[in-house]
Amino acid sequence: xxxxxxxxxxxxxxxxxxxxxxxxxxxxxxxxxxxxxxxxxxxxxxxxxxxxxxxxxxxxxxxxxxxxxxxxxxxxxxxxxxxxxxxxxxxxxxxxxxxxxxxxxxxxxxxxxxxxxxxxxxxxxxxxxxxxxxxxxxxxxxxxxxxxxxxxxxxxxxxxxxxxxxxxxxxxxxxxxxxxxxxxxxxxxxxxxxxxx
Amino acid sequence: xxxxxxxxxxxxxxxxxxxxxxxxxxxxxxxxxxxxxxxxxxxxxxxxxxxxxxxxxxxxxxxxxxxxxxxxxxxxxxxxxxxxxxxxxxxxxxxxxxxxxxxxxxxxxxxxxxxxxxxxxxxxxxxxxxxxxxxxxxxxxxxxxxxxxxxxxxxxxxxxxxxxxxxxxxxxxxxxxxxxxxxxxxxxxxxxxxxxxxxxxxxxxxxxxxxxxxxxxxxxxxxxxxxxxxxxxxxxxxxxxxxxxxxxxxxxxxxxxxxxxxxxxxxxxxxxxxxxxxxxxxxxxxxxxxxxxxxxxxxxxxxxxxxxxxxxxxxxxxxxxxxxxxxxxxxxxxxxxxxxxxxxxxxxxxxxxxxxxxxxxxxxxxxxxxxxxxxxxxxxxxxxxxxxxxxxxxxxxxxxxxxxxxxxxxxxxxxxxxxxxxxxxxxxxxxxxxxxxxxxxxxxxxxxxxxxxxxxxxxxxxxxxxxxxxxxxxxxxxxxxxxxxxxxxxxxxxxxxxxxxxxxxx
Ligand code: HEM
Ligand SMILES: [Cu+2]
Ligand SMILES: [Cu+2]
Numbered sequence: 001x002x003x004x005x006x007x008x009x010x011x012x013x014x015x016x017x018x019x020x021x022x023x024x025x026x027x028x029x030x031x032x033x034x035x036x037x038x039x040x041x042x043x044x045x046x047x048x049x050x051x052x053x054x055x056x057x058x059x060x061x062x063x064x065x066x067x068x069x070x071x072x073x074x075x076x077x078x079x080x081x082x083x084x085x086x087x088x089x090x091x092x093x094x095x096x097x098x099x100x101x102x103x104x105x106x107x108x109x110x111x112x113x114x115x116x117x118x119x120x121x122x123x124x125x126x127x128x129x130x131x132x133x134x135x136x137x138x139x140x141x142x143x144x145x146x147x148x149x150x151x152x153x154x155x156x157x158x159x160x161x162x163x164x165x166x167x168x169x170x171x172x173x174x175x176x177x178x179x180x181x182x183x184x185x186x187x188x189x190x191x192x193x194x195x196x197x
Numbered sequence: 198x199x200x201x202x203x204x205x206x207x208x209x210x211x212x213x214x215x216x217x218x219x220x221x222x223x224x225x226x227x228x229x230x231x232x233x234x235x236x237x238x239x240x241x242x243x244x245x246x247x248x249x250x251x252x253x254x255x256x257x258x259x260x261x262x263x264x265x266x267x268x269x270x271x272x273x274x275x276x277x278x279x280x281x282x283x284x285x286x287x288x289x290x291x292x293x294x295x296x297x298x299x300x301x302x303x304x305x306x307x308x309x310x311x312x313x314x315x316x317x318x319x320x321x322x323x324x325x326x327x328x329x330x331x332x333x334x335x336x337x338x339x340x341x342x343x344x345x346x347x348x349x350x351x352x353x354x355x356x357x358x359x360x361x362x363x364x365x366x367x368x369x370x371x372x373x374x375x376x377x378x379x380x381x382x383x384x385x386x387x388x389x390x391x392x393x394x395x396x397x398x399x400x401x402x403x404x405x406x407x408x409x410x411x412x413x414x415x416x417x418x419x420x421x422x423x424x425x426x427x428x429x430x431x432x433x434x435x436x437x438x439x440x441x442x443x444x445x446x447x448x449x450x451x452x453x454x455x456x457x458x459x460x461x462x463x464x465x466x467x468x469x470x471x472x473x474x475x476x477x478x479x480x481x482x483x484x485x486x487x488x489x490x491x492x493x494x495x496x497x498x499x500x501x502x503x504x505x506x507x508x509x510x511x512x513x514x515x516x517x518x519x520x521x522x523x524x525x526x527x528x529x530x531x532x533x534x535x536x537x538x539x540x541x542x543x544x545x546x547x548x549x550x551x552x553x554x555x556x557x558x559x560x561x562x563x564x565x566x567x568x569x570x571x572x573x574x575x576x577x578x579x580x581x582x583x584x585x586x587x588x589x590x591x592x593x594x595x596x597x598x599x600x601x602x603x604x605x606x607x608x609x610x611x612x613x614x615x616x617x618x619x620x621x622x623x624x625x626x627x628x629x630x631x632x633x634x635x636x637x638x639x640x641x642x643x644x645x646x647x648x649x650x651x652x653x654x655x656x657x658x659x660x661x662x663x664x665x666x667x668x669x670x671x672x673x674x675x676x677x678x679x680x681x682x683x684x685x686x687x688x689x690x691x692x693x694x695x696x697x698x699x700x701x702x703x
């Protein structure tokens with residue numbers, strides 16, 4: 001018997017005894033269970049971060065977002081355009097120091113492809129009070145298939161440090177019921193974008 | 198030659214004078230960094246606690262950078278450099294290979310750290326310790342980090358050289374002790390880590406000078422190759438310190454060298470995959486890559502920690518039984534030296550690291566849970582349980598042995614020292630758990646104002662958040678008190694402490 005600060009003499013590669021062997025076995029089995037859960041949940045879970053990934057030049061993403069805003073704008077709030085895209089369309093949300101553009105008006109139960117990216121630095125997309133979080137990286141378009149399941153008034157808080165105005169960066173998503181009429185002025189142009197899939 | 202050594206009256210080890218001095222210098226600088234980071238911690242805590250909301254926004258982010266760099270990089274690494282000298286030269290009765298180079302590396306690290314401190318405190322590097330591009334700091338910041346890292350890499354080289362010297366000069370018989378083996382795995386991981394560091398900081402340094410470009414996603418990928426691997430250095434070093442403290446406090450034995458060493462080796466083998474769990478909700482990486490890497494290929498690094506979590510307490514039990522505490526199932530535990538801060542720190546480090554840090558970490562290393570945890574307070578809640586209540590507390594416990602054994606001073610304020618680990622552990626436990634809960638409500642990390650007072654839209658968190666943030670403040674204040682006591686004891690003992698009797702010169 002020796003301590004961890006003494007040099008073991010002779011051969012120390014010795015068979016493992018009962019209790020320790022059992023523990024290593026249990027621990028390894030547990031690790032395999034955890035490991036199996038990773039792909040299983042990926043296949044069976046309803047909520048995955050995979051998305052549609054593509055590179056995008058920040059300028060190009062800005063242009064797409066502006067085009068998107070022009071097409072579907074229904075108003076303005078605190079200087080930020082409010083858009084109401086038709087169900088099924090590609091929708092764009094751009095983080096920039098220090099705001100989320102635009103405010104989105106979505107329809108409960110409808111499917112959208114949400115494109116997230118940044119015009120400048122890293123930002124953090126955090127949908128509250130749901131608490132759903134994604135990293136927003138400049139140069140990358142994160143396309144997420146989403147279906148709002150609850151009507152209400154939601155916030156997008158930036159949770160990646162993005163400079164001195166980081167804590168001021170908060171956006172808004174409104175989800176309206178299926179029955180509610182479209183906001184005045186909502187145009188019904190065809191979905192744009194999507195060419196980046 | 199022999200005049201350069203002294204014989205330690207407690208352990209009988211022959212200690213090289215240069216090893217003595219290098220350990221002292223690195224430990225002292227480490228504690229200074231801990232002090233700077235600790236003051237920042239207090240101010241950050243009192244700002245995140247919205248009732249006080251102490252700092253203005255710019256200083257909040259500035260001191261967040263200061264806290265991250267001083268704690269996670271400077272304090273931890275200087276302390277680990279001291280551990281490397283201890284585990285090589287002291288435990289092997291050897292001289293330090295290349296002492297001049299060792300001092301050069303030490304001063305290089307100090308210089309790098311000072312440059313970084315200067316850039317941070319003058320507001321030239323408000324980029325947090327992750328410095329994600331394209332947030333830009335002054336080139337001096339990246340240069341300071343590079344200098345510091347080169348110094349650390351040289352120390353790692355000296356560590357390996359010392360192992361070779363000891364072997365050649367036959368300063369020990371048999372194999373290297375387990376603690377040295379553990380330190381060696383930490384050193385190997387350090388090489389991998391610093392490789393990633395060079396791969397990312399050199400291009401970023403050039404980019405800050407206007408040369409070339411750095412992709413934001415690639416930066417995150419390679420940076421976390423550095424950022425997470427460095428946490429595995431901390432884990433390996435911490436586990437080595439667990440075995441060390443076990444030996445020093447209760448003479449705990451190594452149950453099976455083979456198992457413990459295999460477990461250390463698993464850390465080395467599966468470490469470079471660790472970057473992945475920071476990138477689970479990033480746009481640039483495919484799910485297969487995320488699943489395979491985040492699970493460290495079958496959770497084999499987690500397996501390593503689970504093994505140590507068994508063998509260290511089992512070794513303590515056996516050590517205690519060999520010392521005669523054999524009655525019943527638990528006499529060994531009841532009669533353990535709970536008043537020895539080295540021992541209590543060891544036990545709390547194991548428990549909080551394993552149960553709070555380990556479990557939170559493994560759970561949000563899954564894709565689905567990461568979606569609800571990423572960049573919320575759950576993340577700092579997790580790592581204050583691992584690297585603070587785990588690694589830092591273990592290092593604190595070790596200090597109570599370094600002061601008499603290396604500094605040859607009596608530990609000052611002994612009654613305070615006895616309770617210090619209890620205060621720090623209890624505080625950190627409350628702090629970490631409260632942060633974790635706050636995170637489950639979506640409270641963001643690294644955030645100056647969750648009342649969103651000046652923001653274009655309002656948002657009100659659940660009222661429960663006020664409660665957990667208050668718990669976080671109370672836990673944090675308790676831990677800071679424990680930390681302050683630790684620093685007071687260390688500084689007083691080292692500079693004004695009563696010297697222990699003169700010892701035998703070898
Ligand atoms: C005395 C106890 C400590 C307290 C009360 C404390 C408190 C805090 C607080 C309030 C934050 C900010 C969380 C946020 O807003 O995101 C933080 C961040 C952090 N702390 Fe500590 N801390 C302590 C000790 C330590 C130690 C010893 C270490 C490392 C060894 C450490 C490493 C970090 C790191 C890496 C961050 C993240 C910085 C960032 O997000 O850029 N802390 N800590
Ligand atoms: Cu932002
Ligand atoms: Cu931000």
